Amino acid sequence: xxxxxxxxxxxxxxxxxxxxxxxxxxxxxxxxxxxxxxxxxxxxxxxxxxxxxxxxxxxxxxxxxxxxxxxxxxxxxxxxxxxxxxxxxxxxxxxxxxxxxxxxxxxxxxxxxxxxxxxxxxxxxxxxxxxxxxxxxxxxxxxxxxxxxxxxxxxxxxxxxxxxxxxxxxxxxxxxxxxxxxxxxxxxxxxxxxxxxxxxxxxxxxxxxxxxxxxxxxx
Amino acid sequence: xxxxxxxxxxxxxxxxxxxxxxxxxxxxxxxxxxxxxxxxxxxxxxxxxxxxxxxxxxxxxxxxxxxxxxxxxxxxxxxxxxxxxxxxxxxxxxxxxxxxxxxxxxxxxxxxxxxxxxxxxxxxxxxxxxxxxxxxxxxxxxxxxxxxxxxxxxxxxxxxxxxxxxxxxxxxxxxxxxxxxxxxxxxxxxxxxxxxxxxx
Numbered sequence: 506x507x508x509x510x511x512x513x514x515x516x517x518x519x520x521x522x523x524x525x526x527x528x529x530x531x532x533x534x535x536x537x538x539x540x541x542x543x544x545x546x547x548x549x550x551x552x553x554x555x556x557x558x559x560x561x562x563x564x565x566x567x568x569x570x571x572x573x574x575x576x577x578x579x580x581x582x583x584x585x586x587x588x589x590x591x592x593x594x595x596x597x598x599x600x601x602x603x604x605x606x607x608x609x610x611x612x613x614x615x616x617x618x619x620x621x622x623x624x625x626x627x628x629x630x631x632x633x634x635x636x637x638x639x640x641x642x643x644x645x646x647x648x649x650x651x652x653x654x655x656x657x658x659x660x661x662x663x664x665x666x667x668x669x670x671x672x673x674x675x676x677x678x679x680x681x682x683x684x685x686x687x688x689x690x691x692x693x694x695x696x697x698x699x700x701x702x703x704x705x706x707x708x709x710x711x712x713x714x715x716x717x718x719x720x721x722x723x724x
Numbered sequence: 725x726x727x728x729x730x731x732x733x734x735x736x737x738x739x740x741x742x743x744x745x746x747x748x749x750x751x752x753x754x755x756x757x758x759x760x761x762x763x764x765x766x767x768x769x770x771x772x773x774x775x776x777x778x779x780x781x782x783x784x785x786x787x788x789x790x791x792x793x794x795x796x797x798x799x800x801x802x803x804x805x806x807x808x809x810x811x812x813x814x815x816x817x818x819x820x821x822x823x824x825x826x827x828x829x830x831x832x833x834x835x836x837x838x839x840x841x842x843x844x845x846x847x848x849x850x851x852x853x854x855x856x857x858x859x860x861x862x863x864x865x866x867x868x869x870x871x872x873x874x875x876x877x878x879x880x881x882x883x884x885x886x887x888x889x890x891x892x893x894x895x896x897x898x899x900x901x902x903x904x905x906x907x908x909x910x911x912x913x914x915x916x917x918x919x920x921x922x923x924x
Contacts, residue, residue: 512822516815523810583804586774590795592825 506592513593514601520579521605527574528609531567532617538563539624554683556625557635561682564639565646565675568610572650575606577658580719595716599651603712607647611640638685641700642678648704648711649674655715659722677703725749726771726873726904731780733766740766744780746921748904750872753895753915756908758923764908765803767923768875771906772800784873799824799871801862803878807850814846816861824869836867840890855882863887866894873904880911 542559579602580588588598615636622629649671656668681699731744740763748754756764769775771782773794782789784797807816817837826833837846840860850858859882866874874895880888895905895915907913 506825509822509825509827512818516811516819516822519811519815520808579808581804581806583802583806586772586800586802587806587820587823589774589791590772590798590800591823592795593823598823 510593510597513598517601517605521609524575525609525613528571528613531570532613535563535567536617536620536624539621543624543626553627553631556627558679558683560621560625560635561679564614564643565679568606568643568646568650569653571610572603572606572647573654573657575602576651576654580655580658582660585719589720595719596712599712599715599719603647603651607644610647611643614639614643637697638682638700641697641704642682644704645678645700645707646675648707651715652711652718655718656722659718664722674707725783725785726906727783727786728771729781729783731767731770731782732778733763733770733775734778735766739778741923744921744923748906750902750904751899753899753905753907753913753918755913755918755920756906756923757910757920758908762923764923765877768800768877768906768908772798772875774800797871798873798875799865799869800875801865801877801879803881805858805862807858807861809851810849812847812849813841813844813853813857813861816850817846817864820861820865821868824865826868826870828868833868836864840864840867856884856887859883860887863891863894866891866898872902874898874906876905876907878908878910880909 539559542556588595591598618632618636619629622632622635627635652674653668653671656671657665659665678700681696681703685696726748728744728746732742733740744767746754756767758764766775770777771789773782773789773791784793787793789798806820808819811819821833828836840863841857844857862879866876879891883891892914895907895913898905899915
């Protein structure tokens with residue numbers, strides 16, 4: 506079982522790599538959005554908070570779109586049927602896919618981040634804190650997005666609208682991320698622990714709810 | 725033994741089938757027949773616990789079929805292909821055999837792959853294969869996943885005679901091993917002593 510689990514991880518990693526093109530397209534759109542944002546506000550002086558708030562909102566959308574795209578293809582009815590009848594619990598498959606999406610988004614963000622920061626007029630000294638902040642908050646964002654996506658891709662269009670109920674779960678991440686930008690020069694402090702705690706909270710119920718929604722709504 | 729007792733299923737207000745009852749014993753193959761829209765696929769989905777029936781029950785060896793029983797004992801092959809288009813055939817084989825926790829030795833795996841795919845280049849991406857070649861990946865699961873009950877939805881659809889013969893031989897072998905097989909099919913099956921259940 507462990508041998509097959511490791512094979513599964515390896516193949517999920519391959520799938521993640523093959524799906525990188527879509528992530529690059531999404532980050533390219535982020536670059537365009539950031540350019541428009543900076544050009545539109547070129548005569549206005551604004552603090553780092555505004556630029557980071559903009560960045561975070563776009564990251565939310567990118568995560569939602571990426572997770573939904575992966576779920577729509579990887580949890581199509583025929584694949585889902587095989588996952589349900591597999592000896593591995595669907596929750597494990599959901600967890601693995603979420604983690605792979607996380608690494609995919611994070612790795613490419615690290616590559617794109619210097620350009621994004623330059624476009625948004627953020628000092629490059631913030632590069633490391635922003636990447637750490639994203640690395641911590643993205644885990645929760647992905648796991649919440651997976652709940653949203655599992656409802657959105659359901660066969661029943663009327664039920665898809667209920668996916669908006671998961672959106673308030675993003676708010677604490679946004680609030681704490683913004684609060685952290687106020688804290689003395691963005692240094693590592695105990696507020697970062699919030700992301701770890703929030704991720705553990707999400708980890709406890711997100712794979713369960715996601716797989717429940719997939720089983721009930723998409724088969 | 726699988727017992728289907730007074731099974732009914734509805735989607736919203738639309739009743740798909742009503743009071744379906746039959747028994748499939750070990751060493752037995754039952755073919756579900758019926759016109760399009762009579763609920764053959766839906767009935768199979770009920771049996772493997774993908775869908776919950778409106779009324780009635782499904783028993784496997786006297787116990788109600790739940791998610792755990794279904795994942796331990798039932799192998800389901802649907803009409804649509806489940807493989808990943810952006811993985812190669814070889815990667816797909818490894819992935820889906822891992823998902824089903826297949827533990828056969830590499831030698832047996834290679835023999836099975838050779839039996840089904842012959843000289844086909846396994847490095848081809850899945851989207852580059854024809855419909856029939858794609859379907860063979862599903863058949864590989866039949867050969868290597870060791871579960872007592874096979875539930876197959878229209879397994880012969882779109883396949884050439886050679887592949888149909890291979891499936892038929894797999895079905896015969898499964899029956900010899902006391903397997904239970906449920907099939908929905910529009911075609912006649914050349915396996916002796918199978919029973920037919922007509923959905924009306």
